[in-house]
Amino acid sequence: MSQAVAVLGTYQSEFRTQDPHHTFVEQAQIAAAGAYRDAGMTPEDVDAVVISLAPTFFMGVADADRWALDHIFGAGKPVFRVHTGGATGGSAVHAANTLVRSGLARSVLIVGAERIAETPDAQKVLNIIFDAFYERDLPLSTNTMVALRATTYMQRFGYDQEDLARVVVRARRNAMNNPYAHLKGEVTIADVLSSRMIAWPLKLFDICPRSSGSAAMIVGNMEMAKRFATRPAFVNGAGARTDTYWLGDRMGPFAESDIIEYQLIAEAARACFAQGGITDPLKQIQVAEIYDPYSINSAFTLEQAGFCSRGMALRLEREGYWDCDGGAVAVNPSGGTLCTNPIAISGLVRCIDAANQIMGKAGAMQIAGVRNALATASGGSAQFYTCTLFGADPYHA
Numbered sequence: 454m455s456q457a458v459a460v461l462g463t464y465q466s467e468f469r470t471q472d473p474h475h476t477f478v479e480q481a482q483i484a485a486a487g488a489y490r491d492a493g494m495t496p497e498d499v500d501a502v503v504i505s506l507a508p509t510f511f512m513g514v515a516d517a518d519r520w521a522l523d524h525i526f527g528a529g530k531p532v533f534r535v536h537t538g539g540a541t542g543g544s545a546v547h548a549a550n551t552l553v554r555s556g557l558a559r560s561v562l563i564v565g566a567e568r569i570a571e572t573p574d575a576q577k578v579l580n581i582i583f584d585a586f587y588e589r590d591l592p593l594s595t596n597t598m599v600a601l602r603a604t605t606y607m608q609r610f611g612y613d614q615e616d617l618a619r620v621v622v623r624a625r626r627n628a629m630n631n632p633y634a635h636l637k638g639e640v641t642i643a644d645v646l647s648s649r650m651i652a653w654p655l656k657l658f659d660i661c662p663r664s665s666g667s668a669a670m671i672v673g674n675m676e677m678a679k680r681f682a683t684r685p686a687f688v689n690g691a692g693a694r695t696d697t698y699w700l701g702d703r704m705g706p707f708a709e710s711d712i713i714e715y716q717l718i719a720e721a722a723r724a725c726f727a728q729g730g731i732t733d734p735l736k737q738i739q740v741a742e743i744y745d746p747y748s749i750n751s752a753f754t755l756e757q758a759g760f761c762s763r764g765m766a767l768r769l770e771r772e773g774y775w776d777c778d779g780g781a782v783a784v785n786p787s788g789g790t791l792c793t794n795p796i797a798i799s800g801l802v803r804c805i806d807a808a809n810q811i812m813g814k815a816g817a818m819q820i821a822g823v824r825n826a827l828a829t830a831s832g833g834s835a836q837f838y839t840c841t842l843f844g845a846d847p848y849h850a
């Protein structure tokens with residue numbers, strides 16, 4: 454029988470544009486030590502390490518995971534590096550979950566760090582994730598790619614830039630309660646609409662910043678949970694799906710999936726919810742930490758994951774459906790990826806914020822009575838999707 458998997462400790466740093474006082478390995482070590490401290494554990498209590506690390510170009514060192522290994526207490530243990538673009542942190546949690554659930558490890562440290570803003574123009578680096586022959590010269594970047602998706606979605610469902618702006622206003626307001634958030638503050642719809650145009654319809658405030666910082670989580674089996682945790686969160690579902698590399702095969706009448714609406718996240722969510730006993734996400738999930746690097750992204754994910762029907766998320770936003778105070782589901786009490794995006798660990802931070810809600814450790818972000826919390830991630834230009842469900846009790850499907 455598979456083992457129940459519990460979150461035993463978490464750590465995240467404050468996020469900012471640059472962190473000139475620490476190297477990448479120092480950031481990673483601070484996070485690992487922080488998670489050990491939080492769990493009351495030492496490195497000897499952990500059997501394996503998963504490193505959450507997206508493109509290493511941003512660190513200026515090839516294979517920065519190797520550089521960090523000694524500093525995160527990884528030497529002498531099995532170590533796995535995971536990389537699925539923006540979904541990296543979600544996939545890293547899934548890898549650790551698999552190691553513990555299968556009985557191969559009693560407990561696993563997941564750790565990573567990011568310093569994307571040290572690259573003068575991150576979009577030039579992000580451009581090389583696209584196919585060299587057919588796509589790269591278009592020219593695509595994450596900003597233009599998502600703008601393409603946003604334009605089509607808005608046209609399909611009749612939305613305007615104000616609908617996008619409303620998401621930003623909620624995210625920045627929520628982030629006021631998050632001591633670790635990069636961008637926060639009370640901004641108005643007018644502020645968002647008048648911010649600098651980057652790629653129509655996305656303006657500066659519709660787009661995530663480039664964030665530096667680090668994060669870590671320790672997961673363990675029931676025996677470790679009894680030793681080290683008084684109120685653990687349980688990893689009750691881990692669903693993931695991967696799309697083809699080729700953008701052209703995800704568009705048009707003959708496409709097998711729809712890149713515009715993040716169709717594959719529906720399958721990832723279905724698999725995740727089936728494992729965790731969720732049949733009606735809107736009724737059973739109290740907090741959703743959605744990976745939303747752009748104001749448009751949470752709409753795709755909420756719809757595909759079954760919180761509302763297609764094309765409805767931004768209409769429900771107008772009615773406060775996703776608000777922390779009085780909404781149907783508290784979406785991104787942390788402010789989400791729109792306020793903080795350290796790509797290599799953004800998915801991990803979503804998981805930490807969701808798990809902390811279950812463990813009652815979310816501080817000023819805490820939502821009352823959380824029994825189930827969802828964390829999502831997407832990356833590699835919408836090629837990889839992960840959904841992770843945390844619960845207050847272990848669930849056996």
Ligand SMILES: CC(=O)CC(=O)SCCNC(=O)CCNC(=O)[C@H](O)C(C)(C)COP(=O)(O)OP(=O)(O)OC[C@H]1O[C@@H](n2cnc3c(N)ncnc32)[C@H](O)[C@@H]1OP(=O)(O)O
Binds near residue numbers: 469471596651658
């Ligand atoms: C879905 C996936 O596949 C995976 C993904 O996650 S896709 C997203 C990946 N991330 C990105 O593509 C990064 C997107 N962001 C950017 O490209 C840039 O931040 C930007 C074009 C929006 C702005 O660039 P810029 O003006 O050169 O800003 P940058 O040099 O980063 O930062 C300068 C200042 O602006 C601030 N800033 C950056 N982005 C901001 C934003 N969106 N709103 C408000 N302020 C912002 C920074 O905090 C910084 O202020 P401080 O110096 O006080 O720290």
